[in-house]
Amino acid sequence: MTQTQNILVTGATGTVGRQIVAELLTRGHRVRALTRDAAKADFPDGVEVVEGDLTDPDTLAAALEGVTGLHLITFGGAFFAPLETGPRILELARAAGVRRVTVLHGGGPSLLEDAVRADDGVDWTVLMPVEFMANALEWAEGIVTRDEVREPFVNRLSAMVHEGDIGAVAAVALTEEGHAGQEYVITGPELLTVGDKVAAVANARGRAVSLVELTEEQAVDQWRAAGHPEDVIGFLIEAYGNTPEVGRTVIDTVEKVTGRPARSFGQWSAEHAAAFTA
Ligand SMILES: NC(=O)c1ccc[n+]([C@@H]2O[C@H](COP(=O)([O-])OP(=O)(O)OC[C@H]3O[C@@H](n4cnc5c(N)ncnc54)[C@H](OP(=O)(O)O)[C@@H]3O)[C@@H](O)[C@H]2O)c1
Numbered sequence: 646m647t648q649t650q651n652i653l654v655t656g657a658t659g660t661v662g663r664q665i666v667a668e669l670l671t672r673g674h675r676v677r678a679l680t681r682d683a684a685k686a687d688f689p690d691g692v693e694v695v696e697g698d699l700t701d702p703d704t705l706a707a708a709l710e711g712v713t714g715l716h717l718i719t720f721g722g723a724f725f726a727p728l729e730t731g732p733r734i735l736e737l738a739r740a741a742g743v744r745r746v747t748v749l750h751g752g753g754p755s756l757l758e759d760a761v762r763a764d765d766g767v768d769w770t771v772l773m774p775v776e777f778m779a780n781a782l783e784w785a786e787g788i789v790t791r792d793e794v795r796e797p798f799v800n801r802l803s804a805m806v807h808e809g810d811i812g813a814v815a816a817v818a819l820t821e822e823g824h825a826g827q828e829y830v831i832t833g834p835e836l837l838t839v840g841d842k843v844a845a846v847a848n849a850r851g852r853a854v855s856l857v858e859l860t861e862e863q864a865v866d867q868w869r870a871a872g873h874p875e876d877v878i879g880f881l882i883e884a885y886g887n888t889p890e891v892g893r894t895v896i897d898t899v900e901k902v903t904g905r906p907a908r909s910f911g912q913w914s915a916e917h918a919a920a921f922t923a
Contacts, residue, residue: 647672650820651711653743655679655699656718658686660779661749664812665716665819666692672816679708702733709741714819719751719758724874731757739766745825747772747815752880768825770818775832775892776805776884778913781842788846788854788921795857797864798885799839802893804832807908810899817902829898834907836893842910849914850921861886 652669656662657678669676670691677693680686686694695708699721709715715738721728728734734757738746748761750773761769784794811831818824837845840856847854859867861882868878884892899907914921 647820649673649675650713651675651677652714652716652819653677653679653695653708653712654716656716656749657688657692659718660777660808661774661811661815662716662718664808665815666812668809668812668816669819672820674816674820677708677712679705699728699734700730702730702737705734705737706741709737709743712741712743714745714747715743716747716749716815716819717757717761718749719755724877725751727751727753727755728757731755731760735760735764735767739764743767745819746770747818749774749811749815750828770824770826771828772811772815772818773828773830773891774806774808774811775830776803777811778805778807778833778910780805781846781910781913782917782920784843784846785920788850789923792853793855793857794839794843795859795863795867796839797859797861797882799856799858801885801888802836802838803842803888804836804893804895805842805910806831806833806899807910807913810903810907813903813905814899824902829902830891830896831898832895832907834895834899834909836895837910845910845914846921848911849918851918852922854921 654662654665657666658680666676666678677695678688679697681698683694683696697704697708746761746767746769748758748771750771787793814831843854843856
């Protein structure tokens with residue numbers, strides 16, 4: 646166990662941030678969790694909840710007081726709008742005495758990420774996970790109500806990663822030596838098609854699930870009906886229809902950084918079986 650440290654986690658109510666919070670607690674560190682609305686947040690015992698808004702860095706002063714490590718997201722507000730406040734956030738963090746920073750890469754250009762990379766006053770690590778296993782929760786409604794998944798590009802391959810493993814890599818990078826200046830691509834342990842994923846979920850819930858392949862046009866209609874904005878739909882078509890090599894290549898970052906093998910989608914499905922069961 647490394648010495649107890651004080652860490653501020655932003656995006657702490659989110660899919661990844663929640664896991665970082667849990668890992669840090671397990672490792673015995675003091676965790677402060679940022680949210681815009683503490684009344685809505687639901688954290689484990691022992692977490693100090695603080696309010697603040699990354700789009701308005703002056704609201705972060707109290708949250709940053711006394712922390713040595715900081716996890717950052719690159720977006721703020723609706724539809725993952727890129728934060729424009731990165732340089733100011735970094736300035737405040739340095740002034741507060743933050744020595745280590747992790748950033749969850751958002752897949753596109755980011756002023757915040759640029760500011761972190763350019764900062765030689767802190768030890769930074771960029772976390773670049775591939776597709777999250779948690780995205781499969783989007784199937785829950787169709788599986789529970791119709792025993793069905795409707796997806797395009799069903800033969801695409803994904804090295805999808807368990808969000809708990811992103812949390813574990815972040816917790817190590819925030820609290821231990823040896824990760825400064827690293828860009829960690831974080832993947833799961835295997836390549837899966839959509840059919841493989843559906844089979845794993847069916848196995849975990851103990852009931853068959855049929856996979857209906859959509860044309861690209863049908864998928865666009867489905868995502869529009871679900872309220873996705875056009876740029877998100879464009880991103881999904883590109884990411885699913887033409888998955889870059891990095892998204893379909895398994896690498897051993899999780900094991901190298903945490904000393905534990907990456908968790909499988911079979912394990913994730915078993916952990917989430919209740920979400921897919923009526
Ligand atoms: N899904 C994937 O497969 C995938 C793969 C690789 C990378 N990514 C990247 O992962 C990121 C999304 O992470 P996630 O899924 O963990 O997020 P998420 O579950 O959507 O959670 C969003 C978090 O951001 C916080 N937040 C939003 N605006 C804020 C603001 N102005 N000030 C303070 N906090 C704010 C929210 O906090 P409150 O609401 O509590 O304030 C919440 O904790 C994106 O950058 C995406 O590009 C996703």
